[in-house]
Amino acid sequence: GENVEQHPSTLSVQEGDSAVIKCTYSDSASNYFPWYKQELGKGPQLIIDIRSNVGEKKDQRIAVTLNKTAKHFSLHITETQPEDSAVYFCAIRGTGGFKTIFGAGTRLFVKA
Amino acid sequence: SAVISQKPSRDICQRGTSLTIQCQVDSQVTMMFWYRQQPGQSLTLIATANQGSEATYESGFVIDKFPISRPNLTFSTLTVSNMSPEDSSIYLCSVDGQVGADTQYFGPGTRLTVL
Numbered sequence: 001g002e003n004v005e006q007h008p009s010t011l012s013v014q015e016g017d018s019a020v021i022k023c024t025y026s027d028s029a030s031n032y033f034p035w036y037k038q039e040l041g042k043g044p045q046l047i048i049d050i051r052s053n054v055g056e057k058k059d060q061r062i063a064v065t066l067n068k069t070a071k072h073f074s075l076h077i078t079e080t081q082p083e084d085s086a087v088y089f090c091a092i093r094g095t096g097g098f099k100t101i102f103g104a105g106t107r108l109f110v111k112a
Numbered sequence: 113s114a115v116i117s118q119k120p121s122r123d124i125c126q127r128g129t130s131l132t133i134q135c136q137v138d139s140q141v142t143m144m145f146w147y148r149q150q151p152g153q154s155l156t157l158i159a160t161a162n163q164g165s166e167a168t169y170e171s172g173f174v175i176d177k178f179p180i181s182r183p184n185l186t187f188s189t190l191t192v193s194n195m196s197p198e199d200s201s202i203y204l205c206s207v208d209g210q211v212g213a214d215t216q217y218f219g220p221g222t223r224l225t226v227l
Contacts, residue, residue, distance in 0.1 A: 034215070041223075043204055043218035043219050044155070044204070045218070046113070046216070049215065089154065093214050100157075100216055103154065104153075
């Protein structure tokens, strides 16, 4: 069945540094790859997503890269700020299925 | 994107009782989902709710424990029945967005504590 592994589980960076979170998946039929940010006491918020026909997507300080051959995709946050501190979840969704599979999450700490 | 509200935002309940969580969306959506998120954990899908049909439950979740209603395209309820402390979790409602069926949005969650 579909599975997604997310690393690292915890990431601590200095303000202004970059943060990278990586996910690998097993099902080659996966074709949609969203990233969610969850702040304390809130629901997950979609921050960026990528589809399988695209290799990279950027939105200001956030970017996602996808390597379909190697079955991994990554979230890149540049010039990190304290408000980036949160739990980040990667996810996958495949063709013909309605289920989204989530990674275990990465707790990001940005130190001022 | 869809705007989703949930009621209640949090509750503390006694074991053996039941709690019904409401989910309201600001637009009509086909697919609604209910997730459970245990403390410090990822999201686990409980069931998928389509309007006009019975909910589809994931392995490990049963209708008697988590009955779901979906009376129309903007509203759903999840009931957590005969609660035990192990049911203490955040319960999240989610919907597919309007732009592309694969984009999914989440409500703010209901934080449930069972004593």
